[in-house]
Amino acid sequence: MIKAVRGTRDLLPPETALWNFVEAAVRDVFRAYNFQEIRTPIFESTELFARGVGEDTDIVSKEMYTWEDRGRAESDRGHSLTLRPENTAGVVRAYIEHKLWDRGLSKLYYIGPQFRRERPQKGRYRQFYQIGAEVIGPSTAGSESPARDAELLELLATLLDRLGIKDWNLELNSVGCANDRAAYNQALRKALAPVVPQMCADCQRRAVTNPLRVFDCKVPADQPIIEKLPTISQYLDEPCRKHFGEVQQILQAVGVAFTLNERLVRGLDYYTRTAFEFTQGALGAQNAILGGGRYDGLSESLGGPAAPGIGFAIGEDRLVLALSESAEAVKHRPDVYIAPLGEGMNREAGRLARELRRHDAIVELGDESFRLKKSLETASKLGSRFALIVGENEVKSGSFALKNLETGEQVSLPREELGRTISQSK
Numbered sequence: 001m002i003k004a005v006r007g008t009r010d011l012l013p014p015e016t017a018l019w020n021f022v023e024a025a026v027r028d029v030f031r032a033y034n035f036q037e038i039r040t041p042i043f044e045s046t047e048l049f050a051r052g053v054g055e056d057t058d059i060v061s062k063e064m065y066t067w068e069d070r071g072r073a074e075s076d077r078g079h080s081l082t083l084r085p086e087n088t089a090g091v092v093r094a095y096i097e098h099k100l101w102d103r104g105l106s107k108l109y110y111i112g113p114q115f116r117r118e119r120p121q122k123g124r125y126r127q128f129y130q131i132g133a134e135v136i137g138p139s140t141a142g143s144e145s146p147a148r149d150a151e152l153l154e155l156l157a158t159l160l161d162r163l164g165i166k167d168w169n170l171e172l173n174s175v176g177c178a179n180d181r182a183a184y185n186q187a188l189r190k191a192l193a194p195v196v197p198q199m200c201a202d203c204q205r206r207a208v209t210n211p212l213r214v215f216d217c218k219v220p221a222d223q224p225i226i227e228k229l230p231t232i233s234q235y236l237d238e239p240c241r242k243h244f245g246e247v248q249q250i251l252q253a254v255g256v257a258f259t260l261n262e263r264l265v266r267g268l269d270y271y272t273r274t275a276f277e278f279t280q281g282a283l284g285a286q287n288a289i290l291g292g293g294r295y296d297g298l299s300e301s302l303g304g305p306a307a308p309g310i311g312f313a314i315g316e317d318r319l320v321l322a323l324s325e326s327a328e329a330v331k332h333r334p335d336v337y338i339a340p341l342g343e344g345m346n347r348e349a350g351r352l353a354r355e356l357r358r359h360d361a362i363v364e365l366g367d368e369s370f371r372l373k374k375s376l377e378t379a380s381k382l383g384s385r386f387a388l389i390v391g392e393n394e395v396k397s398g399s400f401a402l403k404n405l406e407t408g409e410q411v412s413l414p415r416e417e418l419g420r421t422i423s424q425s426k
């Protein structure tokens with residue numbers, strides 16, 4: 001038997017109803033905050049992620065699905081392509097490619113699959129879905145303002161509350177900018193020098209190439225060492241300190257609670273200044289329901305103009321997991337099951353179904369070969385609210401038996417009244 005590839009999965013009904021419910025709610029919230037959708041390809045040049053996300057990150061160094069794409073002709077040059085492990089680099093590439101700076105501040109959102117070769121477990125998959133947003137533009141359009149950071153965080157708090165996600169915690173930090181990073185890296189290297197021989201091979205490499213990435217280490221034995229390393233907060237320059245202070249003040253003013261976490265550096269290289277994660281206890285080990293932050297230098301590192309930006313990505317799989325207790329609320333059920341009784345009745349049932357669907361009813365259609373008992377049982381199994389019986393007598397008289405499957409009550413109604421009766425009882 002051929003099975004789905006490890007770390008990938010099928011989303012089946014009724015769970016897909018929950019995904020649709022989440023996506024509809026998210027689109028509503030984005031609309032209210034004046035965001036518009038962007039769709040970028042699911043594969044891009046490998047170089048985009050190497051330069052955007054960073055060579056030393058776990059994502060780029062271990063987790064990408066990369067292949068050499070030969071051209072169709074011998075003369076075509078091969079390209080190294082990668083299934084996107086995240087969507088920020090792709091959005092910023094599109095921003096540069098289509099000169100979106102002409103439009104002022106771009107407020108973009110996306111919903112789609114991402115791919116990382118991680119060890120699969122509950123809440124962690126190799127194909128997973130993100131709901132993300134990016135706010136990017138020239139700084140003259142306000143893209144650098146702490147008001148953008150606070151507004152995005154407030155949007156997220158509103159969204160999680162609206163979806164009924166309880167007990168979320170916003171963890172907040174500032175990871176500084178290019179200006180203070182050099183001094184911090186120096187301090188980190190100095191602190192690491194005497195202890196690094198005791199650390200894992202990855203950390204030994206990171207200590208040389210990109211010491212900030214030491215904080216991504218998950219090896220238990222390294223944690224006591226990592227806990228003693230200096231934190232970036234002591235090295236922030238004055239503008240970064242001020243920016244971070246402003247973000248916190250606006251959050252307090254609008255009533256969004258947060259916890260400062262000096263160790264939060266995020267696993268991607270592009271972050272500057274504000275970095276954040278929302279966690280939710282019920283999710284267990286994979287408790288980060290979303291993450292994000294500022295990336296004021298990303299556009300330039302991809303060859304674009306200065307374009308400060310900030311964004312986030314929600315792990316949709318984890319969001320749905322956190323919601324699945326309330327899944328009952330969005331369960332899909334038909335309004336009416338039409339039971340054609342006897343030869344020739346499929347035609348009549350088809351006509352009625354068409355009429356009722358025009359009244360916005362959710363209609364499930366049986367088959368004229370089914371006995372009434374079987375039809376009624378199927379209707380109940382589907383959770384249908386009504387069953388409509390369409391036999392020769394009904395068609396002749398123009399009056400149809402409508403059975404309320406919740407109360408057991410049955411009435412006889414002229415066809416003109418069926419649509420109204422069914423939709424009114426919703």
Ligand code: HAM
Nearest residue numbers: 086088124125128288289290291292293311312313315
């Ligand atoms: P990230 O922290 O790598 O950030 O991913 C964001 C979220 O995606 C995580 O918090 C988690 O919920 C979900 N996620 C990540 N990996 C997996 C996985 N293997 N299985 C299930 N869910 C997963 C980013 O991707 C950045 N692009 C976010 C961003 C946007 N920063 C600025 N703009």
